[in-house]
Amino acid sequence: MDPSAPKYFTIIDYVIFALLLVASMSIGLYYAFTGGRQSTTREFLFADRSMKCLPLSLSLMATFQSAVAVIGTPAEVYTNGTQYWFIGCSYILGLLIPAHIFIPVFYRLHLTSVYQYLELRFCKAVRICGTVTFIFQMVIYVGVGIYTPALALNAVTGFHLWGAVLATGLVCTLYTALGGLKAVVWTDVFQTLVMFTGQLAVIIVGVQQAGGLSETWVKVRDGGRISGFDLNPDPTVRHTFWTLGVGGVFLMLSLYGVNQAQVQRYLSSRTEKEAVMSCYMVFPCLQVALMLSCLMGLVMYACYGNNSPLEQQYITSKDQMVLYFVMDMLQNFPGLPGLFVACLFSASLSTISSALNSLATVTIMDLIKPHCSMTEARATLLSKMLAVSYGIICLAMAYVVHLMNSSVLQAALSIFGMVGGPLLGLFCLGIFFPCANSIGAVTGLAAGLLISFWVGIGGFLSRMSSSVVPPFNSTNTVAAGPDNITIIDAASRPVGLHGFYSLSYMWYSALNSSTVVLIGLIISFMTGRTKGDDVASGTVYPVVRTARSLLHKLVEPSACCTSHPRHKIDGHKEINGNVKEDAGIQEETETFLPSNPVSHVEQETTV
Numbered sequence: 001m002d003p004s005a006p007k008y009f010t011i012i013d014y015v016i017f018a019l020l021l022v023a024s025m026s027i028g029l030y031y032a033f034t035g036g037r038q039s040t041t042r043e044f045l046f047a048d049r050s051m052k053c054l055p056l057s058l059s060l061m062a063t064f065q066s067a068v069a070v071i072g073t074p075a076e077v078y079t080n081g082t083q084y085w086f087i088g089c090s091y092i093l094g095l096l097i098p099a100h101i102f103i104p105v106f107y108r109l110h111l112t113s114v115y116q117y118l119e120l121r122f123c124k125a126v127r128i129c130g131t132v133t134f135i136f137q138m139v140i141y142v143g144v145g146i147y148t149p150a151l152a153l154n155a156v157t158g159f160h161l162w163g164a165v166l167a168t169g170l171v172c173t174l175y176t177a178l179g180g181l182k183a184v185v186w187t188d189v190f191q192t193l194v195m196f197t198g199q200l201a202v203i204i205v206g207v208q209q210a211g212g213l214s215e216t217w218v219k220v221r222d223g224g225r226i227s228g229f230d231l232n233p234d235p236t237v238r239h240t241f242w243t244l245g246v247g248g249v250f251l252m253l254s255l256y257g258v259n260q261a262q263v264q265r266y267l268s269s270r271t272e273k274e275a276v277m278s279c280y281m282v283f284p285c286l287q288v289a290l291m292l293s294c295l296m297g298l299v300m301y302a303c304y305g306n307n308s309p310l311e312q313q314y315i316t317s318k319d320q321m322v323l324y325f326v327m328d329m330l331q332n333f334p335g336l337p338g339l340f341v342a343c344l345f346s347a348s349l350s351t352i353s354s355a356l357n358s359l360a361t362v363t364i365m366d367l368i369k370p371h372c373s374m375t376e377a378r379a380t381l382l383s384k385m386l387a388v389s390y391g392i393i394c395l396a397m398a399y400v401v402h403l404m405n406s407s408v409l410q411a412a413l414s415i416f417g418m419v420g421g422p423l424l425g426l427f428c429l430g431i432f433f434p435c436a437n438s439i440g441a442v443t444g445l446a447a448g449l450l451i452s453f454w455v456g457i458g459g460f461l462s463r464m465s466s467s468v469v470p471p472f473n474s475t476n477t478v479a480a481g482p483d484n485i486t487i488i489d490a491a492s493r494p495v496g497l498h499g500f501y502s503l504s505y506m507w508y509s510a511l512n513s514s515t516v517v518l519i520g521l522i523i524s525f526m527t528g529r530t531k532g533d534d535v536a537s538g539t540v541y542p543v544v545r546t547a548r549s550l551l552h553k554l555v556e557p558s559a560c561c562t563s564h565p566r567h568k569i570d571g572h573k574e575i576n577g578n579v580k581e582d583a584g585i586q587e588e589t590e591t592f593l594p595s596n597p598v599s600h601v602e603q604e605t606t607v
């Protein structure tokens with residue numbers, strides 16, 4: 001069989017792919033016509049705040065595990081070894097901090113959009129800036145998420161590229177717009193199971209084809225694909241334990257701490273404890289997903305060694321390697337290629353649906369509702385129309401991504417770093433620095449975005465434009481284009497602006513969030529910092545508040561300010577409490593009372 005010939009699907013493969021779309025659609029329709037039939041925003045956007053932690057944790061994991069991880073991570077491990085696996089170390093702090101800092105603050109404020117926090121803590125302008133930045137980030141990310149599987153599929157199987165993009169985009173938009181968050185969460189659960197099954201099947205068959213487990217191990221070890229701890233502190237080296245294990249923490253916080261798609265899931269939990277539990281349960285799910293993706297890269301290496309289909313010119317981009325491998329290895333197992341393609345599209349659908357739902361939520365809650373009152377029915381209908389509109393916008397975005405043509409994994413992570421990083425910085429400024437004021441927040445965000453685009457685009461252009469590859473240090477592999485990895489001679493090191501541009505993309509989140517905090521604090525001090533007591537209570541991390549009042553007492557023993565006792569309703573009754581300012585005494589009241597006049601926080605009205 002000519003290895004360069006495109007591989008074709010058998011009819012059973014198409015059937016399995018079609019079944020995935022039908023099953024996803026059915027779940028959407030089920031939630032459209034059961035329960036409250038999605039007639040309130042509380043149900044459509046927050047699943048009646050009744051979600052349990054198991055489905056939530058799978059949905060949380062699926063939201064940022066798209067086809068990019070299924071295709072990009074194995075290609076990364078095949079090309080550069082298992083160094084990328086160390087990103088798993090960042091999941092520890094990357095989930096502990098959201099569970100014990102961000103969730104308690106956001107949950108007790110009974111938010112409907114995470115950007116409401118910015119208005120509570122700062123002002124409406126900061127909220128709008130945060131919302132618009134989030135929309136920008138997610139629309140681009142979804143564009144990558146829709147385009148990635150379709151491109152790989154088209155390249156290897158001849159499957160019509162825009163047919164796949166349209167099928168994915170339309171089915172996903174429909175079940176999201178019909179079934180709301182309940183449908184999105186339960187399709188995420190179903191799609192995650194398909195994703196894991198598909199990857200496992202390919203790994204098992206691939207190990208067999210490579211001659212068994214021990215043979216596979218020997219080949220990847222001798223091929224130098226098992227990376228040890230690379231403790232090189234040089235921030236321009238693309239992947240080291242530091243860029244992945246530490247830089248990855250900031251990336252994780254921007255996604256699992258302050259990204260609306262994830263915060264909305266925490267807020268849809270029955271209790272705060274369930275929300276924290278779902279965050280904890282994401283950890284094993286993420287480790288399994290990472291392990292499967294990395295193992296697939298190793299198995300591919302065991303099968304192809306160094307003469308990869310890329311070297312043989314059978315494919316044109318390293319992001320097509322996984323699908324080529326699947327079609328090459330599973331050709332004799334009818335149905336398995338279809339299963340893996342279903343896995344690929346499951347990864348994509350679960351990310352796109354979560355993104356569309358969160359985009360509709362922030363648009364209705366942050367940009368429309370605060371400026372025009374409307375009935376619950378109209379708000380829900382508008383949310384559904386927004387989900388459809390964003391689906392169409394993201395399809396158009398897929399075309400833009402088509403024009404960009406860069407390695408998908410790095411593209412996705414760079415987007416998170418370049419846009420998610422500054423947003424993380426904005427929330428950290430609010431939660432950990434009571435002295436930060438609104439002017440500091442807006443200026444800090446602008447500075448963070450400026451720096452991130454300077455480094456991100458500057459780095460991309462300097463890699464693309466320099467005919468003679470700019471001087472880089474030895475182990476820095478520069479992914480100049482989608483596939484040509486350029487290993488640079490050991491002698492030279494990045495100097496000046498090149499050093500700045502050659503910062504590993506894994507440091508973008510850390511650099512940009514720190515810039516926002518630093519500039520935000522400087523501007524706050526220059527323009528008259530906020531006095532501790534002027535800050536809306538519940539918007540600053542309690543430990544910071546306590547530390548401040550202790551410090552105050554130490555410095556000025558006569559200081560009158562005492563932190564007001566916080567009336568807490570006892571644990572098991574604590575449900576989505578909203579914080580009410582009432583003569584300085586904070587107490588949490590049942591959320592479903594008519595919204596109290598004092599609370600600044602709009603609430604989704606309950607029927």
Ligand SMILES: O=C(O)CCCC[C@@H]1SC[C@@H]2NC(=O)N[C@@H]21
Nearest residue numbers: 064065066067068069286289412
């Ligand atoms: O798969 C994607 O859509 C993007 C690539 C992975 C995104 C980041 S990497 C760290 C964290 N772990 C995940 O599984 N997803 C996020």
Ligand code: NA
Nearest residue numbers: 062065347351
């Ligand atoms: Na996904």
